[in-house]
Amino acid sequence: MIKHNIKLALRSFMRHKSSFFINLIGLSTGLACALLILLWARDEMKMDKLFALDDRIFQVMEHQDYSDGILTTKSTPGPLSSALVEEIPEIEYAITIIDPGKYNLRVDKKSIRASGVYVGKDYFKIFDLPLINGNSDQILSADNNIAISESLAKSLFGTADQAIGQAIEFEGVDLYTINGIFEDLPDNFSQNFDFLLPYEPYYQENIAWLSNWGSNSPHTMVLLAQGANEDLVNEKIGDFIKKRVENSQVTLFLKKYSDLHLYGNYRNGKQAGGRIEYVRLFSLIAIFILFIACINFMNLSTARASRRAKEVGVKKTIGARQQSLIYQFLSESILLTLVSLIIALSLVQLTLPQFNLLTNKQIALDFSTDLVLIFLGISIITGLIAGSYPALYLSSINPINVLKGTMKSSLGELWVRKGLVVFQFTISFILIAAVLIVFKQIQYIQNQQIGYDKDQLVYFNRDGRLQNQIEAFFTQAKELEGVQNISSIAHNLVGQQNNTRSVEWEGKDPTLDLLFENVRVNYDLLETIGIDLKEGRAFSREYGTDSSAILLNETAVSIIGMTEPVGQRIKIFGEEREIIGVIKDFQFQSARQEIKPLFFQLVPHYSWLMMASLEKGKESVGLKNLETLYESFNPGFAFDYSFVDEQYAKQYVAEQRVGVLSRYFAGIAIIISCLGLFGLAIFTAERRKKEIGIRKVLGATIQNILTLLTKDFIGIVLFAILVGLPIAYILSKNWLNRFVFKIDLDIGYFGLAALLMLIIAILTIGSQALQAARMAPKEYLRNE
Amino acid sequence: MIHLKNIARYYKRGFQKSWVLKDISLDINEGEFVTIMGPSGAGKTTLLNIIGMLDQADGGEYTFMHEPVHRFNERRRNELHKHHIGFVFQAYHLIDDLTVYENIETPLLYRGIKGKDRKSMVAEVLDRFNIVAKKDLFPEQLSGGQQQLVGIARAIVGRPKLLLADEPTGNLHTQQGIEIMDLFKQLHADGMTIIQVTHSEENAKYGERIVRLLDGFVRQDESSAKEEKSVS
Incomplete structure (x- = not known):
């Protein structure tokens, strides 16, 4: 059968x-x-579900309770990991992980910039990455140990076999010994690094801020003991920080590490x-x-x-x-x-x-x-x-x-068929409308005036001799062709990077608890990136007192509630500062967030990033010149730079991907729908052959027949648009709500989508209908 | 073999009932060759469909081989139908996408007959009807007479007890028609019960009994030699 x-x-x-x-x-x-x-x-x-101990690996996260809502972050205090292991028996291992950075590595004359991460010494006991060489129990046990990836070993030594035990020069100063080589990281692992360094010596070097329980920056991961209860541990660690920091608003909790990616x-x-x-x-x-x-x-x-x-x-x-x-x-x-x-x-x-x-x-x-x-x-x-x-x-x-x-054909059957076609075109319409709106919104946020000239801005690490000879570098760089201005800053102004809630002023509501973005800059920063002053002045070398001065953005001023801010004083970290100017609000996060309060303070010492603006049209000359100058200061260092606008655009990578993918999917949906419509058009023309013949004999024109054959289909498509309109509207409104800065949901977008779909549908059935309408009537009636 | 008692059948046209069969009582014995005749609209085909269990009466009793068909559900009717009844149509109704061989084989598939047995049963019929050479052709490659030959072959391949034929020669030339009717005669001689519907007095002569219908009643049943008057 x-x-x-x-x-x-x-x-x-x-x-x-x-x-x-x-x-x-x-x-x-x-x-x-x-x-x-x-x-x-x-x-x-x-x-991230690749580790043997997957169900016991957790990230320690924080809920920080502020006046404008709870901020949830992976940033934790530097001493947290060791304290957790000591005090919570259910935690078998805990490690600290510092955000990856690009560092210069050198072996003999070979210099490579690679991505490195400082991690706790028990890293490999939690994340059992496959090793090519080394003992997972003690890879990072000594202060000068380094673990590198197979490809890094190959590019430094030509082969991974002989790399173990070799020395690597790090950032032109420290020497590390390779104590482990791991296989290149698998694609399904969200951490990304070429080498690992031990956290413990790094902690000692940066003890000033890393030992501070009130300062949150590195990530903390733990391995729960076998059979440990997650809820119980959550209960125990919830107030861990509140016990150590007065007035702390931080609650700790565990999040399963492999759930973080999706949730x-x-x-x-x-x-x-x-x-x-x-x-x-x-x-x-x-x-x-x-x-x-x-x-x-x-x-x-x-x-x-x-x-x-x-x-x-x-x-x-x-x-x-x-x-x-x-x-x-x-x-x-x-x-x-x-x-x-x-x-x-x-x-x-x-x-x-x-x-x-x-x-x-x-x-x-x-x-x-x-x-x-x-x-x-x-x-x-x-x-x-x-x-x-x-x-x-x-x-x-x-x-x-x-x-x-x-x-x-029964009436019911015709209705089912029409209903199914309506469904197809409703989906197609929603997809087309969605594509248009996602495209417009991405275009809008990419071209949005964000308050400074991100397009010609380039930044690179202030490393090697730049750390001590930055003024000399500035002077020479400003003379270079293609370089407009140069300064330095603590971070790249994209996303929340450093913030504090210890901002005090006269008359502050004692219950108000807000985060202020803290940007530490060098002289000329405002001029370099092109942020406009609303009133007052920028930091200047002509004033010797600017290290105790501060610049606020408009949002900060309005939160503090000052009418004449310039010349007034506020306290930051308990120190009195004089407001010397107000800068216009600029977007330092993504279009998803409101602009937050922010201050600039002059701390040249902490400005680890060089920020240069290039002359329009001479960007490549400017870059080349900067590179030459950089290498004359730092021989043996690779010049590694990034553009601020690219970094800014990266915030919308997910949206952009959705935009591109939905374009393809919408295209496919409409093609398949039209294929079906085409098939139905062929069928209808055939079924109505005799009717068409008779009508033509009675004097119908080609136009009459075309209208006869297409009006049903067009009616169906129009109906589908009507059904799809509210759904598309609600969906796009929901999606746009992710953004604070967004396009207005104009009916024009839906009109355009509808028009596009009608045109495609008419083209699809038109050819068939025309063919049928043109045929001589005897062709139809012959068979009868 | 067949016992019909007060069979009635109507169709609904709007709110009105339009009676096709009003009161049909008929007995047909095994081995008979019965011809049903009557003007268009007399209900001949409807009666044939009811006997063939393709259609159901709205009233009356139908007993087939001592089984009360009017009390059966669809499943049991289907069982009876597929094991004992073969159909031949005026328009042949072969399946266009199947070859001669496959067309003849299809009813055996629905009876769940094993592949080996099917092969020999089909081969036997092909041989008997002299159409072995045509077995791989599709219906559209055959003449009308040949198609009807295949139609009959398909109807009898499962060795049914009853063969129903609805105007089997209606679409054929005279000579082809004669050949088909000769075939029916031969099948009858071999013991098959046959009921045919026809307009042709010539074809009716092949049978041994003529039932004449008019407006949903049996007007005349010639072998019984007495006229049954309408009771209305």
Whole structure:
């Protein structure tokens, strides 16, 4: 029986080639989309779940309770890890991790800038990264130990085998001995570094701020003891910091390390999504696209039912029961999806490199058993869904009517078909509208005036001799062609970097507890990055007292509530400062946040980043000159720079990815929908042949016939737009709510989306309709 | 073999019932060759469909081989139907996508007959009807007479007890028609019960009993030699 069904299915494919190809193209692109999204979602789900002790690895996080809400952060105090191990028996190991930095490494004459991280000595006991060489118990046990990746070893020594025990010069001063070599980090690990250094000596060097329980910066990870209860530990560590710091508003809690990747966002102290939202969103889109392809199959199969009806009728008269006919039609649709799966897999293989580029992943199509089973499962379910309605519909045909030739399409059946097409175009419309709005919003935030000239700004580390001879560097750099101005700053002004709540002023509400962004700068910084002063003056070498001066932004002034701020005094870290000027608000975080209060203080000593503005049109000359100057100060150091605008744009990487991906998905959805529409148009033109012939004989023009054939479809598409409009509006409004700075949700975007879709739909059915309308009437009536 | 008692069938047209069969009582014995005749709209095909269990009566009793069909559900009717009844149509109604061989084989598939047995049963019929050479052709490659030959082959391959034929020669030339009717005669001679519907007096002569319908009643049953008057 199966053989019989497959044979019939294949012959039916051959006989109805146009529907077959429409279905094949639709289902295989739909499946390819779904498989790509599946691979991506699987990759996302596997992120950071690679360690043997996964369920015992936790990140210690903080809820900080301020007047404007709870801030949740991974930043913790420097002494936390050792105190946790000492006092909480359930914590087996705890390590501190300092944010990665780019450092200069040298072996003989070979200099490399690589990404390094200071970590607690028990790092490898928690994260069991595979080692090529070294003993995981003591890789970082001595102060001068370093662990490097296989590729770093290869680029420094040519081979990983002989690197162990060798010495590396670090930042031109310290010497480290290689005590371990680890395999290059796997793609599903979110930490990113080329080498690791021990945290303990770093702590001693920076004891001034790292030993301070009130200062939060490094990350802390713990390994719970076997069988330890997470809730119990949470209870024990909750007030850990409050016990040590007076007036502390910090509550500690554990977050499973491998959950952070997908569930990393917090809003006012509550877990609020994260990348899981995108996993869900794209999975939903995958399901919709597949369903759109299924609808094509349903519609085309039922539309040409009259051709299959005879087969059904005959079979019923020779003893077929409805059940076996359902079975037959389902095997036909499943066969079709299995063929589509093969094509889809080749499409996936073909597009994976591009897809990886778009999503910044290294996904490969592997044929492990579970994946093959999932692929087959998805195909079969798709086949069942696609085949369900046609199978029920076709198998319930009454043989007497068919064999008499009096079968008519029922009204209900027409409604189902129209409803399905409406569904397809509703989804397509929502996707098109979403694409337009995401695109506009990204364009808006990229081009938003953020309050300083980020476009020509370049920054690099103040390292080597620059640390002590910065003034000499400034003087020479300012003379260089292509360099407009230069200064230094503590960090790069993108995102929250350093902040404090110890800002006091006269008349401050004692319950007010707010974070002020603390930016430590050198002279000329305002001039270099082009921030405008609202009143007062900037830091200047002409005033000897500027180390006790301060600049506030407008938001800070309005929070403090001063009408004449310049010349007044406030206290920062308990020290009195004089406000010498007010700077206009500028965006130092992303468009997702309100502008927060901020102050600039002059601390040349802590300004670790060199910040230079290049002359427009002479950027490459300026850069080249800077590099030459840098190398004359720091021979043996690689000149490693970044542009502020690129750094700024990186904040929107996720949105941009969503933008690009949704463009592709929307394109595919509309193509598949139009394929279905095309199939229906062919069918309608054929079915109404006789009517068209008669109308033409009676004097109808080509235009009359065109209107007759297209108005139904256009009505359907218009109806779909009507249905999709509120959904698209609500969805885009929700998405835009992530941003404080956003475009107005103009009806024009939806109008444009609607227009685009109508044009595409008209083009799709127009050609068919025109062909039918042009044919001479005798062609239609001849058969009668 | 067949016992019909007060069979009635109507269709709803709007709010009105339109009676096709009003009161049909009929007994047909095994081995008979019965012809049902009557003008268009007399209910011939409807009666044939009810006997063939493709359609159900709205009233009356139908006993087939001592089984009360009117009390059966769809599943049991289907069982009876597929094991004992073969159908031949005026328009042949072969499945376009199947070859001659496969068309003949299909009813056996639905009876769940094993592959080996199917092969020999189909081969036997092909041989008997002299169409072995045509077995791999598709219906559209055959003449009308040949298609009807295949139609009959398909109807009898499962060795049914009852063969129902609805205007089997209606679409055929005279000569082809004669050949088909000769075939029916031969099948009858071999013991098959046959009921045919036809307009042709010529074809009716092949049978041994003529039932004439008019407006949903049996007007005349010639072998019983007495007229049954309408009771309305």
